Amino acid sequence: MTIQKIQDRRKLDDKLPSMPWYVEQFINYKLPDLSPSTLLEYIRDYESFFSWMIAEGLSTADQIGDIALLELETLRMEDVTAYRLYLTTRAEGANTRVTVSRKLSSLRSLFHYLSQIAEDDDFYPLLKRNIMAKIEVKRLHKPKDTAAKLKGKILEDEELLEFVGYILEGHRETIAGNKQALYSYELNRERDACIASLILNSGLRVSEVVNLNLNDLDINQKMLYVSRKGNNDETFKTPVYFREQARDELIVYLQLRDTRYRTPRNESALFVAKPNGQSSGKRMTKRAIQAMIIKYAKSFGKPYLTVHKLRHSFATDYYLQNDIYKTKEQLGHASTETTEIYAHLTDKTMSEAIERRKDEL
CATH class of the missing domain: 1.10.443.10 (Intergrase catalytic core)
Known part of the structure; x- marks a missing residue:
């Protein structure tokens, strides 16, 4: 591993225990295909989203690691819209359109895995309803514009x-x-x-x-x-x-x-x-x-x-x-x-x- 990858892998390992079990399962699934640096960005994006869910009362959990799958299933379109608005207008520093797009893409990847790939003991998807499938993430940087x-x-x-x-x-x-x-x-x-x-x-x-x-x-x-x-x-x-x-x-x-x-x-x-x-x-x-x-x-x-x-x-x-x-x-x-x-x-x-x-x- 390169020096940067070693450092990011350590940070990833430090953060994973604080995540819900299904996030850890997703990260382990992606580990052979994505670099530790990319997966660390995923974790940071999930921290942001889960913290927002708790602050907005969309989860009854006291900490991120306790957010239940059912609470992800019952999210509504207006909740995702509100999160997007939060990312672009929050007082501590609004995100650029590129950053918002990336954060939503991270969530789409997690929700896709939970609804289309991961299974419970009865061979049913872990996530029965995927609200993020309705979210279109547009490509913002076309070669000509760049x-x-x-x-x-x-x-x-x-x-x-x-x-x-x-x-x-x-x-x-x-x-x-x-x-x-x-x-x-x-x-x-x-x-x-x-x-x-x-x-x-x-x-x-x-x-x-x-x-x-x-x-x-x-x-x-x-x-x-x-x-x-x-x-x-x-x-x-x-x-x-x-x-x-x-x-x-x-x-x-x-x-x-x-x-x-x-x-x-x-x-x-x-x-x-x-x-x-x-x-x-x-x-x-x-x-x-x-x-x-x-x-x-x-x-x-x-x-x-x-x-x-x-x-x-x-x-x-x-x-x-x-x-x-x-x-x-x-x-x-x-x-x-x-x-x-x-x-x-x-x-x-x-x-x-x-x-x-x-x-x-």
Whole structure:
């Protein structure tokens, strides 16, 4: 298991005992097919819904674990509508449409299992009436809409190289008057440039970067073995290639990884950091990488850039030179439907290319 999956599995195991028995049964049913991270999100969604049921008097239980199946069977359409309204207007922070849709999808999955798959001792469904089957969960993010939001907010053409170059050298001038920031920058600039370059030249997700180990890297073949999202076979890692540019940064970083960060021999992580007050390096966290990219992006004059937009930047550039199927495989998408984003993103570039060709004629 990856580091993140191990942590999420522990959290999942801690939360399950507080859930009703039928939820635990559902989670065990799904465990071979879904990652601990996904199942942990399910549990959090159920906590929210069950807590709301108790607060609204739709259950006589004093705690979540005691909510009865019959209380789920007798929910009415107006109850589900009220819950949706609660999610979008609650005082402590309204959820986005995407989050509401996800939470309702989680409930649909549980209710479907209880009414269509799970059986009691007499071979009847555990749930005799499924109110959630009446709820339509619409797809909110169409590829064309997502592409429209991304246009102008990713790196294009020469900017991919310029951003890495800025991390490696240009940022020094921005922080010249800040001794503490300058010390941190000189310590980490090769590593930071390496991470940015790797994402911009391979399209890896931040979680995939965090989980990389030294033995996952084949520098000569320009290839990494990656634990991909959605793959629950812990013994299998997907080979992912990266461009020559990233190889150059990797070579520089690997030469200083052990000495500069005083990395112990038993630390397998490819990318390490030495936290303040600690004497040796350890695996970088997802949050640290995200904050690092945001910091450089703001100084670079692209405050909207994030780690995931670096992935989008690579994908758009890669798609211009390859077809949708190769792009899908490189990015680790489950279907080409997600990859269609880059077809829409490159529409403008394609039209400009046609015009340039016409001018040449």
